[in-house]
Amino acid sequence: MSPLPPQPLSPLDGRYRAVVGGIGEHLSEAALNRARLRVEIEWLITLTERRMFGSAPLTDGQRDALRSVAADFGQPEIDRLAELEATTRHDVKAVEYLLREHLARLGLDAVAELAHFALTSEDVNNLAYALTIRAAVEELWLPAYRRVTERVEEWARLERGTPMLAHTHGQPATPTTVGKEFAVVAHRLRRQERRIRSVEWLGKFSGATGTFSAHLAADPDADWAGVSRAFVEGLGLSWNPLTTQIESHDAEAELFQAVSHAGRILHNLATDVWTYISMGYFSQVPAAGATGSSTMPHKINPIRFENAEANLELASALLDALAATLVTSRLQRDLTDSTSQRNIGVALGHSLLALDNLHRGLGEIAVAREVLAADLDRNWEVLAEAIQTVIRAEVVAGRSAITDPYALLKGLTRGQRIGHEELAVFVEGLDIPDAAKRRLTALTPASYTGLADALVDHLDG
Secondary structure (H helix, E strand, O other): OOOOOOOOOOOHOOOOHHHHHHHHHHHHHHHHHHHHHHHHHHHHHHHOOHHHHHHOOOOOHHHHHHHHHHHOOOOHHHHHHHHHHHOOHHHHHHHHHHHHHHHHHHHOOOHHHHOOOOOOOOHHHHHHHHHHHHHHHHHHHHEEEEEEEEHHHHHHOOOOOOOEEEEEEEEEEEEEEEEHHHHHHHHHHHHHHHHHOOOEEEEEEOOOOOHHHHHHHHHOOOOOOHHHHHHHOOOOOOOOOOOOOOOOOHHHHHHHHHHHHHHHHHHHHHHHHHHHHOOEEEEEEEOOOOOOOOOOOOOOOOOOHHHHHHHHHHHHHHHHHHHHHOOOOOOOOOHHHHHHHHHHHHHHHHHHHHHHHHHHOOOOOOOOOOHHHHHHHHHHHHHHHHHHHHHHHHHHHHOOOOHHHHHHHHHHOOOOOHHHHHHHHHHHHHOOHHHHHHHHHHHOEEEEEEEEOHHHHHHHH
């Protein structure tokens, strides 16, 4: 058997690349190196602007040229870094050497020793990761998440008054509306979005063990903590003053936990919609030319929701692992986070793929109103709750002498189907006022939805 040509190992880089390829713009190895280079360049510019060690500020043209090295980062830089790292066996050192080469090209040899000045690799890495993860979340993940939320909200408003039999424990239960059930999901998703948007993007920039020791040795009179804070905040991040060699990754863990939690809500949505499809409550809109089953021509498989379910499980497994492991580092530093963080793009990629499938899937279903109506009409026994509750109210008010209304209705309805006629006869025979009887006999399973319709308005509150 002939060997295959080189193939992508992950389906995210193969079958699904068209959907999630954008994540590589932020969370690939190349994107990380571009961000590292940006941090190194901005630090060098900061030092020259402060005239550290007698250096002179760069001219506008020199600053622009230097910043363009990161802005125009492409295949030549990727290839050169691979060559450098083959020798250095250290990825951040390779970035430093690449910067030095560009400084020489631009005639800036005089400030070459300010490249990576007083830094540990993690000063560069933690800021680079914060910048790239933030960009991936804000530019890709959150918009995709919001599109799904908006589609769920559309369903909530469109079907707010469409009655549907509920199924607590998988059994017929007090009716609800299709829209109210979607509104529950939308409300949950909105809450998680607020949690994700509130995550603080932390950054440290304080040397080998977080003490500014090398900085102070080079210039004992400089306000290095102030310089560090201004630099980190200048990148749009929040300064973390108390760290070891690494930024403690608590903010990353909080983000991954929140994204994982949101994914579990979406997983619940996917499995519920799948179940409603299997029950016939929702129908699937056939796509022209699509094949549902390779052998059963009649089938339209709910693949969007199944794909979303699987990818959300993979995403949560990775995100949970990242959140659990990144917050631990032996003593002042170990290297476990380096390997772990390289999978952030994979985790968010699976989540992004799930969001795409959910958005598409929710646009390819329709409510089977006749099925919903027929199922409601087959389950008049769900009105037992209303009847026993009204009886209890009348007993409290002194207008009925019935004892144990719950047991009375349990004997009539538990484990058996009854229809409108049987229920009407039962109500007429009750020892309750006529007004209460009229109110109960006017009820139908389809009308017994309480405030479900009105509760959808809370999405606008």
